[in-house]
Amino acid sequence: MSEEQFENCMRLINQGDKSALKEIYENYLAYIYSIVYRVLENKENAEDVTSEFFIKLWDIADKYQFGGLHKGWLATIARNMALDFIRKRKHEQLTDEVIEQADQETSAVETRVVGELTIQKAMDVLNHEEREVVNMKVMGDLTFKQIAQILQLPMGTVTWRYQNAIKKLRRCGYE
Amino acid sequence: MSKQFEDDYKQMMQENIPDLWSRIEAGLKDKNLDNEINNNMNTITNITANTTNTATDTANITNTATDTANNATAKSATKGRLLSINWNKISKYSTIIVAACLCVAVIIPVFLWGRNSGTGSADTTAAVAGGIEESTMMAESLESTEPLEAEDRIAEQEFATQDSTAATEESATATEEGLVSEAPMGIMEDSSEVNAQTDEASTQEAKDASDADTGMALEGSYETVIGDSGQEFLIDNITYFQVDIKITSYKKFTNAYYQGEIISSSGDLISSASVIKLYVGEFEQTLVEKQTYTLIIMDNMEPTDSKIHDYTIMDKITQ
Numbered sequence: 082m083s084e085e086q087f088e089n090c091m092r093l094i095n096q097g098d099k100s101a102l103k104e105i106y107e108n109y110l111a112y113i114y115s116i117v118y119r120v121l122e123n124k125e126n127a128e129d130v131t132s133e134f135f136i137k138l139w140d141i142a143d144k145y146q147f148g149g150l151h152k153g154w155l156a157t158i159a160r161n162m163a164l165d166f167i168r169k170r171k172h173e174q175l176t177d178e179v180i181e182q183a184d185q186e187t188s189a190v191e192t193r194v195v196g197e198l199t200i201q202k203a204m205d206v207l208n209h210e211e212r213e214v215v216n217m218k219v220m221g222d223l224t225f226k227q228i229a230q231i232l233q234l235p236m237g238t239v240t241w242r243y244q245n246a247i248k249k250l251r252r253c254g255y256e
Numbered sequence: 257m258s259k260q261f262e263d264d265y266k267q268m269m270q271e272n273i274p275d276l277w278s279r280i281e282a283g284l285k286d287k288n289l290d291n292e293i294n295n296n297m298n299t300i301t302n303i304t305a306n307t308t309n310t311a312t313d314t315a316n317i318t319n320t321a322t323d324t325a326n327n328a329t330a331k332s333a334t335k336g337r338l339l340s341i342n343w344n345k346i347s348k349y350s351t352i353i354v355a356a357c358l359c360v361a362v363i364i365p366v367f368l369w370g371r372n373s374g375t376g377s378a379d380t381t382a383a384v385a386g387g388i389e390e391s392t393m394m395a396e397s398l399e400s401t402e403p404l405e406a407e408d409r410i411a412e413q414e415f416a417t418q419d420s421t422a423a424t425e426e427s428a429t430a431t432e433e434g435l436v437s438e439a440p441m442g443i444m445e446d447s448s449e450v451n452a453q454t455d456e457a458s459t460q461e462a463k464d465a466s467d468a469d470t471g472m473a474l475e476g477s478y479e480t481v482i483g484d485s486g487q488e489f490l491i492d493n494i495t496y497f498q499v500d501i502k503i504t505s506y507k508k509f510t511n512a513y514y515q516g517e518i519i520s521s522s523g524d525l526i527s528s529a530s531v532i533k534l535y536v537g538e539f540e541q542t543l544v545e546k547q548t549y550t551l552i553i554m555d556n557m558e559p560t561d562s563k564i565h566d567y568t569i570m571d572k573i574t575q
Contacts, residue, residue, distance in 0.1 A: 097287030099281065110276070200268045219262050225558055237512075240556055250258075
């Protein structure tokens with residue numbers, strides 16, 4: 082969706098047009114869901130937060146600053162909502178455990194001689210931070226600068242993570 | 257990133273996404289209704305303001321009329337009003353007056369009777385005295401509880417103030433989310449904490465990686481590719497270069513980076529004497545100004561308006 086299309090949709094949303102929101106929903110559901118899911122690592126919670134995201138988008142449409150980069154804006158809100166969800170539900174420990182477990186599994190998979198793995202298994206090889214960067218790059222087609230802004234990290238850190246992710250994926254057969 | 261991976265990943269995400277539209281639609285507020293309510297509220301506010309003005313005018317008129325009436329009319333009308341007011345007051349306080357009368361009628365005769373009847377009266381006197389004591393103690397306890405209650409009230413007010421402050425912060429947060437560059441304060445703090453944690457973890461991991469065979473493998477792959485071709489090489493569309501560079505400056509902004517002048521590079525994509533930006537990866541990498549280094553760098557492939565291109569330092573070979 083181009084900037085112009087998105088801005089038109091936002092104008093229509095301000096006038097109460099639900100079909101405009103649906104258009105954004107259809108274009109960005111996968112993008113938003115993937116960002117939220119990569120933070121929460123839980124399907125049900127990611128669904129809840131994604132639903133809340135689009136409801137919030139409807140409510141705050143009048144606050145959108147036209148002329149910006151909408152993909153980064155959407156990603157920032159979605160990620161903040163996911164982090165806020167963790168804070169409110171006090172699931173940090175649970176999430177950390179899940180991530181830790183995933184990381185352990187990751188190293189176990191890494192040490193194996195990896196043949197051709199499914200995409201899901203290949204993603205399991207990456208750690209939480211690498212998955213987040215890769216997801217934003219692939220699903221949002223964002224630049225490293227945009228990702229660094231969203232994640233509030235130095236750009237070197239982002240490119241480093243991306244590079245490490247690629248290295249690991251190569252071992253899984255994704256040349 | 258390989259095209260195959262991107263396609264597979266997008267397909268996987270699309271397959272796993274549930275249909276949330278019905279949930280979302282159910283949660284949407286009717287914006288037209290909201291607008292209508294807002295309009296109605298404005299109308300009501302206007303009407304209220306007008307009514308207030310009218311009421312003030314009416315009050316002024318009434319006052320004038322009353323003054324006139326007071327001056328003009330006879331005392332009889334006033335008398336009637338006074339009587340009715342008196343009766344109202346009397347009926348209001350009648351219960352208290354009756355109770356007081358009863359007390360006086362019962363307690364005083366009992367007290368007097370007990371006083372006259374000698375020993376038998378001691379108990380009664382004691383009872384009366386006990387009653388007085390009790391009432392004194394109750395009064396004291398009431399006095400002592402009042403400050404406590406007052407303290408509680410102050411504490412409650414403070415709590416309420418804190419709540420309202422928190423609510424204000426939350427509402428401010430909600431407003432700030434509308435901006436591209438700004439994120440909610442609470443969330444910012446959280447995310448910065450998370451980032452700090454992830455940074456630490458990543459740094460540790462990077463160190464581990466450089467210690468372990470991963471780092472060796474990376475170096476190996478550089479050497480192999482450069483050794484074979486002598487040119488820059490591509491791995492999954494990321495371009496790596498081996499360059500000799502003289503560091504000219506260090507900028508410490510949000511994204512700290514070095515600026516340097518290329519002395520020589522593997523391949524032709526970076527020309528000699530060109531100036532580039534070098535971002536630092538997750539490992540400790542300290543470069544000194546005016547020193548020359550041999551580095552492995554990665555093209556960030558960032559679209560930029562500046563003539564100075566962005567790279568990330570992947571490895572330092574020599575100084």
